Amino acid sequence: MTVVLQQGINGIVLGSLYVLVALGLTLVYGVLVQINFAHADIVTLGAFSAYFFMHGLGGGYIPSIAVALLVGGILGWLMNAAIFAPLREKGSELLPLIATIGVSVMMENAMLAWFGPIPYAFDSPYSNHVMRLGGTFITLQNALIIAVSAATIALLYAFMKFTFLGKALRAVAQDRETAGLMGINPNQLVMLTFVIASALAGMAGAMLGPVLVLTPFAGTSVIVKAFAIVIIGGFGNVEGTILAGLVVGLIESYTTQYLGPGMIDIVVFVLLLLMLAVRPTGLIAERREENV
Amino acid sequence: MTMRLRIRHIAAGVIVASVLVVASARAEDKTIKIGALLPISGPGSYFGAQDKQGIELALEQINKTGVNGRKLEVRYEDSGCSPLPATQAAKRLIEQYKPDVVIGEECSDATLAIMPLMEEANVPLLNAGSSSIKITEPGNPWTFRIMPNEVMQGVDIATNAYKRLNARTAVLLYENTNAGIGNAKVFNETFTKLGGKILADIGFGRDVNDFTSIATRIAGLGAVDVIPTYTLEGQGLKITQALAQAGVTKGGGGNAIQLGTIWLPFGFEQKAGKAALGYIRIVQFDPTDQRPAVRDFIAAFKAKYNQEPTHLHAHAYDQITLIADAIKRGASDPKSIRDALAATKNFSGVTGSAEFDKTNQNVKMDTVHYMETQPDLSWKALKWN
């Protein structure tokens, strides 16, 4: 049945989309044990940066992804320097989260005042190019999303496992004090984490710009599900996030097929609550257990 | 009488006369205060921004000479497209500005919330953006609507689909809002009563971005003749592209025709590309209309804003010109404006003509224009009304 197969493909595309957004969140949580509510807005701003680079400055699509990556990285640097670092001194668990809520409200409404509410039609050269095989189809843009998602995951994995910086990051995630004693500067590494995570978010924005309805609220349409994915997969656990992202994507496409789009959020969040009740550490058991 | 005394008398007379002239001119120079309750912040600000442009153009043109010696003035308040902010904005407007007439809102929920306030304050409300039947059906004497409501549009397009397009199967696609659900329901009832069959009824939230799954589901349903689609431009664009990608609609090599009745402005095709081929929709503003009033409006709009006007601009423009028409017929305060609006005949706006029935709904069907998207992405007017 081609419909079932096609919905499977659609689900993987959606999943890759969510993973791109959720990766940054999970990275930040893994190393800093912090949730950044403004992550969604970095995605949105990344999308707008790419859009204006292409349509305002006449740049190409691929370079615009690099631009978005840069913009995301800079925003991450700013947020860490201005918010997370100072609050870390105070040792509060919830204050940084609340601060990021404030930043999110600020960014969204600033974008609204700046860009306006009318959706921007962001077309990449690939968004309308359709590839067909058998009875199934996929647009080149969506195929690109899957490819970039996979590549990012692979690169991240390699980085964490094989490079010195990556190992240092994992050390800081496990035990910050001891890592400090080992000669690693935890603050610099934390900053690096933030910058990488936000750069990823910016890049995700550039990839998603052609797919999302591009308004200042574009990021928020994805972020709540991204949070759900991060929890279902296990906070701070990259493999879990990937698995959960794909699962949620598939749930979305099959729910649309057999129930209806209105039920998607309910199904996903009931799953989230079930996971929290039954297995709060996530799909793949994770080392950090203090919040349970 | 000495010369000096005579001059003094004449001077006094001139002064008194000029004072009288100025005084009487001032008495005539009353401005008509128009309140505008529009969504200026939040996701609905899409509407408010465009409405304002249309209003400003109309004001500019009318105030060059005024109407019956009066100028029109507008004060904007942000009603946010939802009941509580709309209620607050309406109260602020009524208390502080004391308008003679109010135009607004765009979103049905907000309009329904402010209607009782207008009635209580005895100020006429002129609406051109909300399609819910609940706005006029109960028969509120102070609320007027110039755009065709969801029943007028829905019955008309469903009947035309069955009779002129020979459609027998349909899939309903709509956003989960008052307007979306209401419009889909009317199509459903009319179409099934004529003998057509609804193969699927798919409602989606305003936060859905990817429509490939929905398009896939429709593709799996077999032969579909028409797909009535009720949603805003942002999601509408994605739907049209997804349906073409899935090979369902004409733009993608299939046979289904998308039908629409709300909110897809001219310029949509340029964004959707080939995918929009064959789209038939009701629009409340026909930019190919050859009437001189419409040509003049488009020219003036382009000159002022350097863009093509949408139906939002046109509706806002018509609201002001209709009020000016009421003033021309002698109205000058809330009650007389209300009465003049109710008695409107022979008014021709850029969206069509206006004549209100007992429930203050404009019943002229020439406000319902049908357009079909051509292969070169232009609009062809189908003269179905």
Place this chain on the structure above:
Amino acid sequence: MLSRRAAYLCATLTIAVLPLVFPDAYWRTNLIVCALNVMLAIGLDFVLGYAGQLNLGQSAFYGLGAYASTLLIMRLGLPFWVAFAAAVAFAGLAGIVLALFAMRLRGHYLAIASLGFAVITYQILLNWISLTQGPLGIYAIPPPPTLALPGLPPIGFRNLANLFYLVAGFALLSYLLLDQLIRSPIGETLTAIREDEVSAAALGINCAAWKVFAFGVGSAVAGAAGCFYAAFVGTLVPDAFFITESFTILAMVVVGGTGTLIGPVWGAILLTVLPELLRGIGDLRLVVYGVALTLVVLFIPGGLAQAARLALARLRRAEAP
């Protein structure tokens, strides 16, 4: 410092006088919204500031209270105050259910779980159209019925001043109730849980039970606010209870000061009135909102309450030689 009794008297007098200071409908509407937000804020503060649980689901309880009472009144024809009591109990029960469910969770997990609860509630209100009318909305909701007290002329609640007195009165009552709870041994228990849950458990405190209790109380207060919201606005749509509402209430609590009960009252008033005063600058007023929240968290995490205390301390130091 004023004694507590004097403070309450002050508050009562202020409430009595406010509608007289603001005789127009626009500002009276704002006063009522203030009172509603005060209830929501102190309800959340009880859970967050005193029990230490970050509950992002307050919008859900607000909505459940509103819909429950409205449906009971309009579908079953129950009298207002009966529906009110039932809706408050229902919201409280929902809070207890969430707490029971999230019993083992803390910190961020609890926050996200409560957010998930808020999302699900919103989606149910939106999609269960046969019950709630969903986005079609419920209209013409009547205000509370006219009170006929012996010896007094009948008090109608279409009159905004009277409605304000009613809502503000309930806000004051809620404040009193929560204040009493906090000053009792229960308050100490909750504070112990907030400061260090492990040690509290070691002391023999049943942390889970008390967390459930705190949630129940906080959500019941939110539910009460919901009932008044419906009767006041007269129109009910699910969008009024979207999750951003939870963030707004959180902002009020944090800006006001989480560790105190009076702080959130000021936070609620400030963050209700500020956007109205800033209407002149249009879109940017919501940016100011976000900026205010961020700056407070960064520089005065104790909120207005802390700022007030610091200012008073500075004054006293200036007075003393």
